[in-house]
Amino acid sequence: MSKSILFLAHVSDAGNTLPKTSYEVLGTALKLTKQFGARLTIGLIGADVTAAAETIAAAGADRILAVSGPDFATARYASDAAAAEAICRSAGAELILAPATSRFMRSLAGVAHRLNGCVDTHVTTLEAVNGELCATRWHYRQRIEGVFRRSARPWIMLLESGCEAAWTGQPAAAKIEEIPVTLPKAATRTVVTGVRAPKSDAQTIRPDANLLFVAGAGWTKKQADGKPHVDVAEKLILDFLRVSGASLGGSKSLVDQSGESEAVLGFMTHLNQVGQTGSTPRHAKGLSTCCHGEEPHVVGWRFINERRAVNLDPNCGWARGKADVLYIADAFEVVAKLNALLAEKSRISSEAVVSQD
Amino acid sequence: MTNGYHIVVCGSVVPDPLQTLEPVATPNGPALKNEMMLPAVLDPWAAHALYEAADLASKVAGSKVWLVSVGPKAKLQQVMMTIAQRVNFEFVPVDSSASGFADAHSTAALLAETIQGIAELDPWRLLVFGGWESASRGAGATMQLLGERLEILDQFQGVDQLRVLADGSFEVLERIEGGRHQVSVCQGAPALFGWATGNLPEPRNNPQVGMANMRTVMPALLRAKPAPLPTGGWHFLSASPPKQQRQTRVVKDLSPDQIAQEIAEWVGK
Numbered sequence: 001m002s003k004s005i006l007f008l009a010h011v012s013d014a015g016n017t018l019p020k021t022s023y024e025v026l027g028t029a030l031k032l033t034k035q036f037g038a039r040l041t042i043g044l045i046g047a048d049v050t051a052a053a054e055t056i057a058a059a060g061a062d063r064i065l066a067v068s069g070p071d072f073a074t075a076r077y078a079s080d081a082a083a084a085e086a087i088c089r090s091a092g093a094e095l096i097l098a099p100a101t102s103r104f105m106r107s108l109a110g111v112a113h114r115l116n117g118c119v120d121t122h123v124t125t126l127e128a129v130n131g132e133l134c135a136t137r138w139h140y141r142q143r144i145e146g147v148f149r150r151s152a153r154p155w156i157m158l159l160e161s162g163c164e165a166a167w168t169g170q171p172a173a174a175k176i177e178e179i180p181v182t183l184p185k186a187a188t189r190t191v192v193t194g195v196r197a198p199k200s201d202a203q204t205i206r207p208d209a210n211l212l213f214v215a216g217a218g219w220t221k222k223q224a225d226g227k228p229h230v231d232v233a234e235k236l237i238l239d240f241l242r243v244s245g246a247s248l249g250g251s252k253s254l255v256d257q258s259g260e261s262e263a264v265l266g267f268m269t270h271l272n273q274v275g276q277t278g279s280t281p282r283h284a285k286g287l288s289t290c291c292h293g294e295e296p297h298v299v300g301w302r303f304i305n306e307r308r309a310v311n312l313d314p315n316c317g318w319a320r321g322k323a324d325v326l327y328i329a330d331a332f333e334v335v336a337k338l339n340a341l342l343a344e345k346s347r348i349s350s351e352a353v354v355s356q357d
Numbered sequence: 358m359t360n361g362y363h364i365v366v367c368g369s370v371v372p373d374p375l376q377t378l379e380p381v382a383t384p385n386g387p388a389l390k391n392e393m394m395l396p397a398v399l400d401p402w403a404a405h406a407l408y409e410a411a412d413l414a415s416k417v418a419g420s421k422v423w424l425v426s427v428g429p430k431a432k433l434q435q436v437m438m439t440i441a442q443r444v445n446f447e448f449v450p451v452d453s454s455a456s457g458f459a460d461a462h463s464t465a466a467l468l469a470e471t472i473q474g475i476a477e478l479d480p481w482r483l484l485v486f487g488g489w490e491s492a493s494r495g496a497g498a499t500m501q502l503l504g505e506r507l508e509i510l511d512q513f514q515g516v517d518q519l520r521v522l523a524d525g526s527f528e529v530l531e532r533i534e535g536g537r538h539q540v541s542v543c544q545g546a547p548a549l550f551g552w553a554t555g556n557l558p559e560p561r562n563n564p565q566v567g568m569a570n571m572r573t574v575m576p577a578l579l580r581a582k583p584a585p586l587p588t589g590g591w592h593f594l595s596a597s598p599p600k601q602q603r604q605t606r607v608v609k610d611l612s613p614d615q616i617a618q619e620i621a622e623w624v625g626k
Contacts, residue, residue, distance in 0.1 A: 075539060077512040102533040106514040109461070109498035113505040118462060118589065121496045134594060139457040140372070141492050144380050144596055146387065146458065151590035189544040190511050196530065196538045205536025211624060244624055270517075270554040271536045287620065302599070308620065314607055321602045327616045328609045337617030345625065
């Protein structure tokens, strides 16, 4: 039976709220607090946490702890680890729940070591079983699901997005206990200088998009006339992303082509790669086109709820048993028609908005 | 940087991604069915780290690369037959489990002990490389835990680029949300880098490199002692592959217009 739970978060890039997934983790923390009859502490890190703290002040935590100041504005390992360590020690919690943001994924494992505790990342479910907390996460890149518990404490768990309903509540005044942390000189050898977007002309990775569009190597292969049409493929895919607002994923074979001197889609980088050695993004819907292959590729849309595929091969392993609908058709033709339809739909709805105004 | 870097790459073996993986229960927790029979490869992100390390070492005179691998000796030997032909390194194997169900804390402890045992290493020239996550455990925790044990405060994960600047400092690009990179400047070694894919292609096999490496690889494998990995209080209740099989509706008789119409309606719902 755990007596104290710490919900740990950092402020978002905007500075006045928390990353979206943090509210989902807060929902989980509140659920467990109730199940275990525990005390909940909130810990926040950022340049100024006041506005973000107000968004969750109504959650009913016993304490809200914070480490703030210019030194903690950016995601730097040394300062984030020092801040999280100070909050964890002050809270004295046995269970520490945090969102699996890139910032925390880069620092909280180190904090677990400093606290002589343990850490688990990419956690998808937390459940109380016979009074003990059990966690679920994937092993072998989303191919085997493990359910486990740990005896070491404190136990830091980084939870994935999309696994729990987000907590919602009205903003309220927050009573924040500031914990002073002075960084040693050795912790300031690294300076974060900025953020750089990928080389793509357009932003193609959109984590909050409703739809994931997966492009396979077929887009760059010879078509019915015996020639590849990479330029046409590029235009079709970018147009689709523009009119649909979808995020773009690519199969490994397509992404790797740039290193093999084959025709490539100019905007496709390793950051777009989904699958066994890429990412496994979470979107409500997924549409795969010109993809082929088996399990290593299919893990790329393990967390996509509704899936459809367009492929010329009716026996494609990417789709059979993995997709809800498999259209046997030429993706070049289908996506061209689809773009026209979505563009028309977009035009009609924007005209409707204008006429209402 | 006049004396070069001492680059230690941590990377182990994982089952070839094309293999079907089936979990089985053992007295020591979950394992893979016929695990020792499965063909293995060097963990993909660790492989990128190795290639980046070799590239950096080739550009900075006086640098040297070590590859520290925790895994079953037979599997390490198999993988070295190909990896050793690609880039120059000194191999430091540890005969232990490379399972995806092994505890990251125990693996990090073993790695730290092994690295600290390399007599030649200068901690002020040390760069620790590895994959930001493995294709087995996939936790992204081992490198951080290792860095803490080696008391390295400058750590970077999801690294796609490391550039040595004129004053000896590093510019580092780390992956963050939305397909973007965070840019940092670090004053220099010691530092730890958990690599994503980087930017280098896979080096071609070079038999001369292979022959040079194998002079140290085989004796090192012979010397490697078995090292147990404690479970660290990690207790599995189950390990199972996903069972969900969808009833795919195969649509063969619609025109592109009709398919586009159907998809457009679905996208808009």
